[in-house]
Amino acid sequence: MSWRRRETLRNIAFLSPWLLGTGLFFLYPLLSTLYFSFTKYNGFSPPTFDGLDNYRYVFGHYPFFWPALRNTLWFVAVMVTLRTVFGMAVGMLVVRLRRGANLFRTVFYAPYLAPPVASTLAFVFLLNPGTGPVNTVLHRLGMPEPGWFNDPTWSKPALTLLALWGIGDLMVIFMASLLDVPKELYEAADLDGAGAWSRFRYVTLPHLRPIVGFSVVTGVIATMQYYTQPIVAGEVASGHIQGSGQQFEPGYPEQSTLTLPQLVYNLGFQRFDIGSACVIALVLFGLSMGFAAVLMRRGSVFLGGDL
Amino acid sequence: MRFSPAARQRLEWVGVHSFAIAAALFFVLPFVFVALTAVMTDQQSLTRDLWPDPFRWHNLIDVWSTPGFGTWWRNTLVYAVGGTVLTLVSSIPVAHALAHFRFRGRKLAMMMVIATMMLPPQVVIIPMYLVWAKQLHLTGTLWPLIVPLAFGDAYSIFLLRQFLVTVPREYLDAAKVDGAGELQVLLRVVLPMCRPAIAAVALFQFFYCWNDYFGPQIYASENPGAWTLSYGLQTFKSAHHTNWNFTMAATLLVMAPVIALFFLAQKAFIEGVTLTGVKG
Numbered sequence: 001m002s003w004r005r006r007e008t009l010r011n012i013a014f015l016s017p018w019l020l021g022t023g024l025f026f027l028y029p030l031l032s033t034l035y036f037s038f039t040k041y042n043g044f045s046p047p048t049f050d051g052l053d054n055y056r057y058v059f060g061h062y063p064f065f066w067p068a069l070r071n072t073l074w075f076v077a078v079m080v081t082l083r084t085v086f087g088m089a090v091g092m093l094v095v096r097l098r099r100g101a102n103l104f105r106t107v108f109y110a111p112y113l114a115p116p117v118a119s120t121l122a123f124v125f126l127l128n129p130g131t132g133p134v135n136t137v138l139h140r141l142g143m144p145e146p147g148w149f150n151d152p153t154w155s156k157p158a159l160t161l162l163a164l165w166g167i168g169d170l171m172v173i174f175m176a177s178l179l180d181v182p183k184e185l186y187e188a189a190d191l192d193g194a195g196a197w198s199r200f201r202y203v204t205l206p207h208l209r210p211i212v213g214f215s216v217v218t219g220v221i222a223t224m225q226y227y228t229q230p231i232v233a234g235e236v237a238s239g240h241i242q243g244s245g246q247q248f249e250p251g252y253p254e255q256s257t258l259t260l261p262q263l264v265y266n267l268g269f270q271r272f273d274i275g276s277a278c279v280i281a282l283v284l285f286g287l288s289m290g291f292a293a294v295l296m297r298r299g300s301v302f303l304g305g306d307l
Numbered sequence: 308m309r310f311s312p313a314a315r316q317r318l319e320w321v322g323v324h325s326f327a328i329a330a331a332l333f334f335v336l337p338f339v340f341v342a343l344t345a346v347m348t349d350q351q352s353l354t355r356d357l358w359p360d361p362f363r364w365h366n367l368i369d370v371w372s373t374p375g376f377g378t379w380w381r382n383t384l385v386y387a388v389g390g391t392v393l394t395l396v397s398s399i400p401v402a403h404a405l406a407h408f409r410f411r412g413r414k415l416a417m418m419m420v421i422a423t424m425m426l427p428p429q430v431v432i433i434p435m436y437l438v439w440a441k442q443l444h445l446t447g448t449l450w451p452l453i454v455p456l457a458f459g460d461a462y463s464i465f466l467l468r469q470f471l472v473t474v475p476r477e478y479l480d481a482a483k484v485d486g487a488g489e490l491q492v493l494l495r496v497v498l499p500m501c502r503p504a505i506a507a508v509a510l511f512q513f514f515y516c517w518n519d520y521f522g523p524q525i526y527a528s529e530n531p532g533a534w535t536l537s538y539g540l541q542t543f544k545s546a547h548h549t550n551w552n553f554t555m556a557a558t559l560l561v562m563a564p565v566i567a568l569f570f571l572a573q574k575a576f577i578e579g580v581t582l583t584g585v586k587g
Contacts, residue, residue, distance in 0.1 A: 007410075010489055014404035015416070017397035021458025026423055029431035036433065043437070090330060096323045104327050106573065108334050113569050115518040117537040118561045121544070122341045125551050125558075133340045136355045165337065172577055225427040228520040236544050261429040261521075268433050269525070277433055285430045292425040296418060 030285070037278035047275075054275040058283075062276065064251065064266065068258040071156070071251075072223060075259070079160045080219035084212060087170025092204070094171065095178045105175070112168030116228040123162045124149050124236045149237035152256035159229055159257065170215055177211045178204070217295045223259075224288045230257040231265070260284050338562075345556035352552035366556040376557075378532060379539035386452050386523075386535060387516040393457040394512045395505065401459050402467035403493050407479060417468075423461035428521055436525055447530030452522045456512075463508045466579075470504035471497060507579025510572055517565060536561050 012019070037054055041047035058065050094105050111119065127134050127148035135145040148158040185203045194202070234252035250266050251258030260280060268277030344352060346366055347359045370376065405417055439451040474497055482496045498505070520537045527533035534542075540561050544554045569576060 011404060011408050011410045014400040014408070014489075017457070018401040018416075018420070018459040018464060021397075021455065022419060022423065025435065025455050025458065026426070026431065029434035032434035033431065093323065093327055093330060096319075097327055098320065099324075100327075104331060105577075106570070107331050109577070110566055110569060111334055111337070113514060113565050114562050115537055115540075115565060117518075117520050117540050118558045119337075121540065121554060121558050122337055122562075125344065125555060126337055126340055128551075131353065131355050131551065133344075133357055136357060139355075165334065221425050225429075227427075227429070232520070232541050235541070240545060261427055264429040264432060265524075269436075274433055281430045281433065284427050288425050288427055288430070289422060292422050295425070296421055 033278045033281050033285075036274055037282055039275050041274040042272040043274055044272075050275065054273075054279045058276050058279045062263075062267075064255060064258055064263055065280070067251065067255040068260050068263055071256065071258055072226075072260060074156055075159075075223045075226060076220055078156070079163050080216060080223060082160060083163055083167060083170060083219055084215040086164050087167045087215060088174050088208065088212070090167060090171045091174030091178055095175055105171075108171055109168035112166045114166070117232050119162060119166065120229045120232040121236060123158065123165070124233055127158050127161075128237070149233050150253055152254040155233070155237075155253055155256045159233060162229060162233075173214070174208065174211055177208055181207045217291060220291050221288060221295070224284060224291070225261060226259045227261040227265075230259055231262050233257060260287075341555045341559055341562075344551055345559045347552045349550050349552060352550045363552075366552055367560065370553055370556045370560060373557075375531060375534070375539060376560075379534050379536045382449060382527075382533060383517060383535040383537070386449055386519070387513050389449075389453045390456045390516040391509050391513045393453065394460045394463050395509055397457050397459045398463040398467060398508070399498070399505070400493065402464050402471050403497060405464070405468045406471035406474075407476075407497075420461050420464050420468075424465055426461075432521075432525060439526060446526050448533050449527065451526040452516075452519070460512065463512055466508050466511070467501070467504060470501055474500050503575065503578055506572070506575040510568075510575055511579060513568075514565065 036047065038049060038051060039047035040050045040053070090108055094101055094108065097104055114122075126132050129135055129145060129147050129150055132148075134148075138145050146154040146157075148154045181204060185207075186199060189199050189203050231250065234250060234257045235248050238248065238252040240248045240252075247270060250262050260283065263280045264277050264284070266277075267273045267280060340357070343357065343359055346362045346364055347356070348361070348363050351359065405413065405420070435451075436446070440446045443450075445451055478496055478500070479492055482492045487495065518537060519535070520541070523533075523535045523538040527535065527538060531539075540557055543557045
C-alpha cells in the first residue's frame with residue numbers, strides 16, 4: 001500500500017465517528033426536513049405532496065409564528081444586550097476585588113450551572129404574585145407588585161432576570177480578558193489625568209471589544225435555541241396539570257413567551273402537523289446558520305486564530 | 308472636592324466591595340429563599356412568610372422517597388455518565404485529526420463542525436424522532452439520547468481541537484521517529500498533555516446531559532420509567548403537590564449535586580470556560 005493511501009485511510013479512520021455522525025444526525029435529517037416541508041403528513045398515514053401549502057399556512061395563518069419572531073427580536077435586543085453589559089460589569093467588579101475575589105467569583109459563577117428546569121422553577125416560585133418572596137418584599141417596601149410570569153408585559157423581563165442570574169460564563173470570559181489589559185496603558189492614562197470614565201472608555205472598552213462581539217454573537221445564537229426556560233416557565237406559571245388530557249397552550253401568558261423552537265414542538269408533537277413544523281425548523285436553520293456565518297467570518301477574532 | 312490618593316483608594320475599596328456584596332445578594336438570595344421554602348410546612352408555604360416556623364426537614368426525605376424520584380436520578384446518571392464517556396471516546400480522535408493531520412477539506416470540515424455546533428436541536432428533531440419511533444421502536448428509552456453521542460459531539464470536538472493545536476509538532480514527530488503509530492502518538496503523547504482540556508470537556512458534556520430537557524421531553528416522555536430529573540422535576544408542581552414547599556425541596560435536590568460537583572472541580576471549570584475559544 002502506498003504511503004499516500006495509508007495516510008488517506010488513517011484520516012478517514014480518525015474522522016469516522018464524525019463523518020458518520022454528520023451524515024446520520026445532520027445531513028440526512030436536514031434533507032428529510034426539507035422534503036417533509038412540502039408534504040402533508042401527520043406521522044401516521046403516508047405523506048402526500050402539497051407544494052407550498054405549509055409555507056403559506058405558517059407565514060399567513062399560523063397564529064404563533066409572528067409573535068414568536070417578535071419575541072425573539074425582543075430577547076435579542078434586550079436580553080442579549082443586558083447579559084453582555086451585566087457580564088462585563090460583574091467581571092470588572094471581580095477583578096477589582098482585593099479580598100475574597102475567589103469566593104465572590106465562585107458565588108457569581110454557581111447559578112450558571114444550575115439545571116435550567118430547576119432554576120426556572122425557582123424563579124417562577126420567587127416571582128409568583130401570590131406568595132413569592134420578591135413580591136412580598138416589594139409589598140413591605142410599599143412598591144407595586146408586578147405579575148411577572150403571569151402578566152404578558154412582565155413575563156419577558158422575568159425571563160431576563162433569570163438569564164442575568166446565570167451570567168457566570170460571560171463573567172469568567174470578561175475577567176480573563178480584563179486581566180490581560182497592559183498595566184502601562186492605565187498608568188499612561190493616569191499620567192494624562194484621565195478620570196474613571198475615560199479610563200474605561202479609552203483603555204478598557206477597546207480591549208474588551210472582541211469579547212463583547214463574542215458575547216453578542218453567541219448570545220444571538222443561544223436566543224435562536226431559547227426553549228427550556230420559556231416553555232417550563234409558561235407551563236408551570238399557568239398551573240397546567242400534566243396528564244389532565246388538556247393541551248397546554250404554549251407561550252403563556254398570551255403568547256408572550258413563545259420562541260421559534262417551541263413552535264416546532266407545538267406543530268410537530270402536539271398538533272401532528274409535521275409539514276408545517278418542518279417549515280419552522282428550516283426558518284430556524286436559516287437564521288442560525290446566518291449568524292454562524294457571521295461568527296466564522298470574524299473567525300480569527302472569536303475562534304482563536306486560523307481554522 | 309479633592310481627595311488625597313490614600314483616601315481615594317480607601318473610598319474605591321469601600322465602593323467596590325459594596326457593589327460586590329449587592330451583586331452577591333442577587334446571586335445567592337434565590338438559593339436561600341428556595342431552601343427556606345423547601346422546609347416549610349404545607350400550611351406555611353401557602354402564606355407570605357419568609358422564615359420557616361417550624362423547620363420541616365422531613366420534606367426533603369418525602370421528596371426523595373416520592374415514587375419515581377430514584378428512577379429519574381438513576382436515568383440521569385446513566386445518560387450523563389454514558390453520554391460523557393461516549394462523547395470523549397468518539398470526539399478525541401476527530402479533534403486530533405482536525406488539529407494535526409493535513410488533508411484536503413480540513414478547513415471545510417472545521418466549518419461544518421462549527422455549523423453543527425450552532426445548530427438548534429429542533430431543526431433536525433422531526434426526522435430523528437420518526438426514525439427512533441417508527442424504524443427502531445426505541446422511544447421511551449434512553450437509547451435515542453445516548454447513542455448519537457457515540458458519533459462525536461461538535462462542541463466537544465471544537466473545544467478539544469482548539470486545545471490540541473497548541474501541542475507542538477516536534478513532540479508528535481519525535482514520537483513517530485521512535486516508531487510510535489498514530490494511535491500511540493495520540494494516547495501516549497497528546498492526551499497526557501491535554502488533561503485540563505479533556506477534564507473541562509468532560510465536565511461540560513456531563514452538565515449538558517444532566518441539564519438536558521428537550522431530549523428527554525421528546526424521546527423519553529411517553530414512559531415515566533425513562534424520565535430524567537430535569538423532565539420529572541417539571542411535572543412535580545402539577546402532578547404531585549399543589550404547594551410550593553415540595554416543589555422547592557425537589558428543586559433543591561436537583562440543583563445540589565451539580566453545584567457540589569462544581570465546588571469540587573472548580574478549577575477545571577473556570578479554565579474550561581476561558582478555553583471556549585476566546586483569545587482576546
